[in-house]
Amino acid sequence: MLTALIMAGGSGERFWPLSTSTKPKQLLCLFSNKTMIRETVDRILPIISVDRIFIATNILQVEEIRKELPDIPEENIIIEPTFKDTAAAIGYSTLIIEEKFKVFDKKIEVVVLASDHLIKDEENFRKIILKGAEEASKNSTIVTLGIKPDKPETGYGYIEVDNEKELVLEKIYKVRRFREKPNREIAEQYINSGKYLWNSGMFIFTTTTIFKNFEVLMPEHMNILNEIRREISSEKKGKQLSNSIKKYFDKFEKISIDFGVMEYSKNIKVIPVKIGWNDIGSFNALSEVFDSNIEENIILGTQVLEYDSTNNIVIGDDCLISLLGIKNLIVVKNEKNILICHKDRAQDIKKIVSKYNILKNEKK
Missing domain, CATH: 3.90.550.10 (Spore Coat Polysaccharide Biosynthesis Protein SpsA; Chain A)
Structure with missing residues (x-):
């Protein structure tokens, strides 16, 4: 069985x-x-x-x-x-x-x-x-x-x-x-x-x-x-x-x-x-799943204005995000929370979550 x-x-x-x-x-x-x-x-x-x-x-x-x-x-x-x-x-x-x-x-x-x-x-x-x-x-x-x-x-x-x-x-x-x-x-x-x-x-x-x-x-x-x-x-x-x-x-x-x-x-x-x-272990894994746009950015769930900005991952909740002169960043907005980090540090996001007890504070 x-x-x-x-x-x-x-x-x-x-x-x-x-x-x-x-x-x-x-x-x-x-x-x-x-x-x-x-x-x-x-x-x-x-x-x-x-x-x-x-x-x-x-x-x-x-x-x-x-x-x-x-x-x-x-x-x-x-x-x-x-x-x-x-x-x-x-x-x-x-x-x-x-x-x-x-x-x-x-x-x-x-x-x-x-x-x-x-x-x-x-x-x-x-x-x-x-x-x-x-x-x-x-x-x-x-x-x-x-x-x-x-x-x-x-x-x-x-x-x-x-x-x-x-x-x-x-x-x-x-x-x-x-x-x-x-x-x-x-x-x-x-x-x-x-x-x-x-x-x-x-x-x-x-x-x-x-x-x-x-x-x-x-x-x-x-x-x-x-x-x-x-x-x-x-x-x-x-x-x-x-x-x-x-x-x-x-x-x-x-x-x-x-x-x-x-x-x-x-x-x-x-x-x-x-x-x-x-295993979708970090935001960077999204680059292996989704196609990037002509500016080589991956945009999910939001509208983005781009100028001289490439190789970024941007995720939002139906908002307008503007990028100017940035490269290799992860930008995520979910309700009141915003994350901005370099793609090389995507595996370390849990460190800031842990340091400030973010998930534990959510429970209160």
């Missing part, structure tokens, strides 16, 4: 001021008249029905997500009581999935997806998901999708493949190791070697396999999950369940699934893919 777990608890700090605490990136309509999380759900509906799609989020965003996804059963929207990163979120959510379906099927496959990624080749994406699920079920492996790189990107982690020849798209390979985000020089070495893929952050496993990995690699996490399992077996759900398991969640180490499991597990497979993927 194939299920989907869509991770939707992020705050989207790099997309402030468009992204807010209650309406983060996954709830924005960036590329169509649909929000990114709606696009994510619709992308997998041809192979996974709504009763088998789960959303992991937090208390701040749960109401907006329910409004956006009314077709998803209420009990399938999982509320994390506190943010403890993806190892805790995936472990807890997998418990809920297993509890719901274990009486129907002993072998439950879970595909973990981000709620805010762009995938253009959706049909091929679904075909690869089914292939990965078959591998995960048959051989008790954790399968990840590796993006065939087309440039020495320094903003992504990399997957080194245990293979001496050129990688073939959609073939299954054993993972040698995961690599952290490299500098430019190392990224170029990765590309030239032909043995590295971008880490997409998409995983496929059976519930049995992921819990075995937790037992071996993160035993303290597994002990806490076993405590939580007793609470899940009750009739509690939604906010009531979230409140009841908070005392256990507080005991989790804050660590990602990558650091806790993926980097150390001995049975990880990867499928190289080319599916028009983009």
Whole structure:
């Protein structure tokens, strides 16, 4: 039985001021008249029905997500009581999935997806998901999708493949190791070697396999999950369940699934893919999706007067923005908030958000 777990608890700090605490990136309509999380759900509906799609989020965003996804059963929207990163979120959510379906099927496959990624080749994406699920079920492996790189990107982690020849798209390979985000020089070495893929952050496993990995690699996490399992077996759900398991969640180490499991597990497979993927990690990613105008500026949602200004990204909420003699800037206006930054500093937007507690102040 194939299920989907869509991770939707992020705050989207790099997309402030468009992204807010209650309406983060996954709830924005960036590329169509649909929000990114709606696009994510619709992308997998041809192979996974709504009763088998789960959303992991937090208390701040749960109401907006329910409004956006009314077709998803209420009990399938999982509320994390506190943010403890993806190892805790995936472990807890997998418990809920297993509890719901274990009486129907002993072998439950879970595909973990981000709620805010762009995938253009959706049909091929679904075909690869089914292939990965078959591998995960048959051989008790954790399968990840590796993006065939087309440039020495320094903003992504990399997957080194245990293979001496050129990688073939959609073939299954054993993972040698995961690599952290490299500098430019190392990224170029990765590309030239032909043995590295971008880490997409998409995983496929059976519930049995992921819990075995937790037992071996993160035993303290597994002990806490076993405590939580007793609470899940009750009739509690939604906010009531979230409140009841908070005392256990507080005991989790804050660590990602990558650091806790993926980097150390001995049975990880990867499928190289080319599916028009983009994680839309910062405003600069919009340059890879939208065409620029004759002045080489990208203009979204607003009217712009341009004079001697090139290579800018400008986003507004139905206002008039004038550019005079500026280059390589990001200009974003959302209601009362305005951001102006150099494109080279787009990854650092979260620093100003963090320094001034912008998202936390929004909650008050």
